[in-house]
Amino acid sequence: MNVRKRGEEAASRFRDGMMCVLLALTTLALFWPVSHHSFINFDDPLFVFNNPFIQRGLNLESIRWAFTTTYANSWQPLAWISHMLDIQLFGLAVGWHHLTNVFFHIGSTIILFMTFRRITGHYIQSGFISILFAIHPLHVESVAWIAERKDVLSVFLGMLVLWSYGRYAVSPSPFRYLIVLLFFSLGLLSKPMLVTVPCVLLLLDYWPLQRMQFAPPGSHGHGFQISRNLWLLWEKVPFLALALGVGITTFWVKNYTGAMHSLEHTPLLKRLGNALISYLIYIEKMFYPRGLAVFYPIPKTIDSWHLIGAGCILTVIFWVVLVKRTRYPYLIVGWLWFFITLLPVSGIIQVGSQAMADRYTYFSLIGLFIMVTWGFSDLVQKLRLGRTIPLILAVVVLSILIVMTWFQLKHWRTDLSLFEHTLKVTTDNYLAYNKLGVYAYKEGRYDEAIAHYSEAIKIAPGYSDAINNLGAVYFDQGNFSEALKLFRTSLEITPQAKTLHNIASVYIKQGQLKQALGHYLQAIELDPGFKLAYHNLGLVYSSLGENERAISYLEQALRINPYDALVHHTLGILFYREQNYESAINHLAAAAGIEPDNAQTQSKLGAALARLGRNEEALIHLTKALEINPSDVVSLSNKGTILLKQGQLIEAAECYHQVLEIDSSVVEAHFNLSLILIEQGRLEQAEKHLITVLRFRPGMTMAQNLLRKVQRQR
Structure with a gap:
């Protein structure tokens, strides 16, 4: 049993x-x-x-x-x-x-x-x-x-x-x-x-x-x-x-x-x-x-x-x-x-x-x-x-x-398939129209985005998100007056930090920095965790020459999100301008660690390292920047300068030639290349580059003296 x-x-x-x-x-x-x-x-x-x-x-x-x-x-x-x-x-x-x-x-x-x-x-x-x-x-x-x-x-x-x-x-x-x-x-x-x-x-x-x-x-x-x-x-x-x-x-x-x-x-x-x-x-x-x-x-x-x-x-x-x-x-x-x-x-x-x-x-x-x-x-x-x-x-x-x-x-494969299906099976679906507008906007199809946003607003006249989004399209098209009107309408319906931020962006475009400051400050008062508003406040104060305030707001943005590459990059640039290269390196290195494929960050990090004589590290980051963007003139020029200091004349000259192929008006490349050519005894070619330097900068004393010396030696 x-x-x-x-x-x-x-x-x-x-x-x-x-x-x-x-x-x-x-x-x-x-x-x-x-x-x-x-x-x-x-x-x-x-x-x-x-x-x-x-x-x-x-x-x-x-x-x-x-x-x-x-x-x-x-x-x-x-x-x-x-x-x-x-x-x-x-x-x-x-x-x-x-x-x-x-x-x-x-x-x-x-x-x-x-x-x-x-x-x-x-x-x-x-x-x-x-x-x-x-x-x-x-x-x-x-x-x-x-x-x-x-x-x-x-x-x-x-x-x-x-x-x-x-x-x-x-x-x-x-x-x-x-x-x-x-x-x-x-x-x-x-x-x-x-x-x-x-x-x-x-x-x-x-x-x-x-x-x-x-x-x-x-x-x-x-x-x-x-x-x-x-x-x-x-x-x-x-x-x-x-x-x-x-x-x-x-x-x-x-x-x-x-x-x-x-x-x-x-x-x-x-x-x-x-x-x-x-x-x-x-x-x-x-x-x-x-x-x-x-x-x-x-x-x-x-x-x-x-x-x-x-x-x-x-x-x-x-x-x-x-x-x-x-x-x-x-x-x-x-x-x-x-x-x-x-x-x-x-x-x-x-x-x-x-x-x-x-x-x-x-x-x-x-x-x-x-x-x-x-x-x-x-x-x-x-x-x-x-x-x-x-x-x-x-x-x-x-x-x-x-x-x-x-x-x-x-229907759930993409935004497009989901919200197009939603419109087919429902009526008066203002949210679906708004989401399709967002999709078209991201794809750069502004007329289509305007049509979707307008339909959403027609169905729900008080739908502030669609009004705000429509304003963003006009902003991108350069129609700042219409954008500002829509942002203000959206703000009256629903006070939102993102709308205040958008209004500030219009004022930035119009060069009205103090009006922009007021709206950014209102945005962070409404939403103390609005990181982008703190970042942009930092940029505005930097433009006004108030770097201490700028750094203060940027550091507040980092307290909200310590892993934001954009904020670290901006802080790095500000410290670089202040010649505080150690702090610049710390923030630029943090930004590069988060977004290693950002050529601008790698380039500026290389420049900051070079300022402190850390040339080998600088070369690593400048080379990385050039792998991402081979036509980056600043990185090529900075790399050439380091190689020149290290006595690697051929490699340095190659960098300067690449710079001039991209932009023949870069004075520093002409001047440094002339130094290399003089060192190599190629005086005629050096003379041509020095003449070009003086054509762009007639009062450059070093170039004048060097040109006279080359002409005497010839």
């Missing part, structure tokens, strides 16, 4: 293992194309490649920042740390950043299967909800968008909460309880949306764990069941306390950073209406996932009949699952899972300008998968359909979903 039981257990473990392998390979094959996708210009810059703390990789300072920052209107320390780790391991190799999301998605899929396999004992149903989770098109956004790392990471940890809770529920112990609490804490540190997980645990207590039961009053065991249920509620108190703490923190962060909309901006009735209708749209898209978009604008008006209809349908669903809770407990569990986990992002507390988002369903949709899967299983048994028909239906459904997901993934 024991042998037979062990054999059955071994067979079961093998079957479970094969299901895990199948889920992993299917998911990896389906999502593999994202490894060839690019970054998306929608949160990816903020979250990864324009974030100085992320760019430093994993270190103590960055970890401290992750736990204390409200950057990007978010508090998600573990998600920040995961991005840092990606940079540490892969740099900006975008494919690996995408694949990290995919691996978390695979992990969540496998843990979902293992959890439901353990707590329900059903192999087929557990496998089916897991494959639905893995391949559903609504989940493309969370997996294919690098900035949504917080989604896939938090849900991966959320799945570990469910898995560890299943183990704890079967065999309770303090250690196992603490493991559940630990995973829940880590999940909250990734994304606060997991605050509803304690409710999910209570739902699992009801079904399938059957730890929570209800009996009619007065029946046998009624009092025991009440005590048991109260204990289960008490058991969740630490989870609820953590959820409450993170919820309050998130509310404060969103409110403090201005991400939360006021009731004047979005009235409560409109929020409720949008939330009710969004619930139904999510259900529709679960069954028929078409028209998926990265951004769904809040509709300008909500039809009262749509609102009433949505309310009635949701009420009917609640009534049906409540009535059928005894016979079909998975219905109420699945429905409440879906409904409750969506509440934080339903829009009742409005954060952002979206009506809904595909990514919000990443964890919530599991509830509907439970309802459909177990409901279909019961229907098959009731109708006695056998195995063939259900298998064919399952294969057809999964095949359709895989094809739809495959096509949906293609």
Whole structure:
């Protein structure tokens, strides 16, 4: 008997293992194309490649920042740390950043299967909800968008909460309880949306764990069941306390950073209406996932009949699952899972300008998968359909979903493909027009950018980002008056540091440095972390001859981001002009270490080293500068001067000849070349170069004296 039981257990473990392998390979094959996708210009810059703390990789300072920052209107320390780790391991190799999301998605899929396999004992149903989770098109956004790392990471940890809770529920112990609490804490540190997980645990207590039961009053065991249920509620108190703490923190962060909309901006009735209708749209898209978009604008008006209809349908669903809770407990569990986990992002507390988002369903949709899967299983048994028909239906459904997901993934390849698709499947999408304008602007297609920005402003006249971006196009075209007008309009709608910075840039172009200073100062007052404004303040003060102030602001920019090559380069130039060559070398070396392929930095570093007589080091950097830019006259001239001092006349002469081939008016090259020619006894050629020197600089005494000496010797 024991042998037979062990054999059955071994067979079961093998079957479970094969299901895990199948889920992993299917998911990896389906999502593999994202490894060839690019970054998306929608949160990816903020979250990864324009974030100085992320760019430093994993270190103590960055970890401290992750736990204390409200950057990007978010508090998600573990998600920040995961991005840092990606940079540490892969740099900006975008494919690996995408694949990290995919691996978390695979992990969540496998843990979902293992959890439901353990707590329900059903192999087929557990496998089916897991494959639905893995391949559903609504989940493309969370997996294919690098900035949504917080989604896939938090849900991966959320799945570990469910898995560890299943183990704890079967065999309770303090250690196992603490493991559940630990995973829940880590999940909250990734994304606060997991605050509803304690409710999910209570739902699992009801079904399938059957730890929570209800009996009619007065029946046998009624009092025991009440005590048991109260204990289960008490058991969740630490989870609820953590959820409450993170919820309050998130509310404060969103409110403090201005991400939360006021009731004047979005009235409560409109929020409720949008939330009710969004619930139904999510259900529709679960069954028929078409028209998926990265951004769904809040509709300008909500039809009262749509609102009433949505309310009635949701009420009917609640009534049906409540009535059928005894016979079909998975219905109420699945429905409440879906409904409750969506509440934080339903829009009742409005954060952002979206009506809904595909990514919000990443964890919530599991509830509907439970309802459909177990409901279909019961229907098959009731109708006695056998195995063939259900298998064919399952294969057809999964095949359709895989094809739809495959096509949906293609839309996420680039900014252009994503936002062009978004415009096709939504209406009045001002954000998509703005993003397409940004794409065209970067490509130098200014007329196209103007058209997109103008359309965005036409749809949303108060959309300050599009107004500001339109001003930037006119600025680049040299139409400063129109640019200034648009920047001021944008500033009146939404005071932003970047707009003040743009206004200052107009004044710089018009030579009004003091007006520019005022706007840069306002920009850093509005955003004390605005590094570029500090840098440009330094440049303006330098132009005004106030180098101490210039250096002070540039050093402040470095305190914000010690790894900014541009700021180090600018500081190096200022110290070089001040003849503080040691400080110049320190900053230029730092800039060269960050951006080794910057020819100007390498050239100036070589010149500074040469000033201190460190000629061998100088030659290394000047040679590097010339490898990057062979026609760099300054580097060629400086290299020739060092070689001349070292007595390498042939090599020095070659440098000067190259200089004169590029620019025949470089006086120093003519003069130094004449010295070499005199040393070589080629007086006639030396005379020609000295005559050229005096043609450009008639009062150069050294050249006059040398010319007379050469003419006497001839």
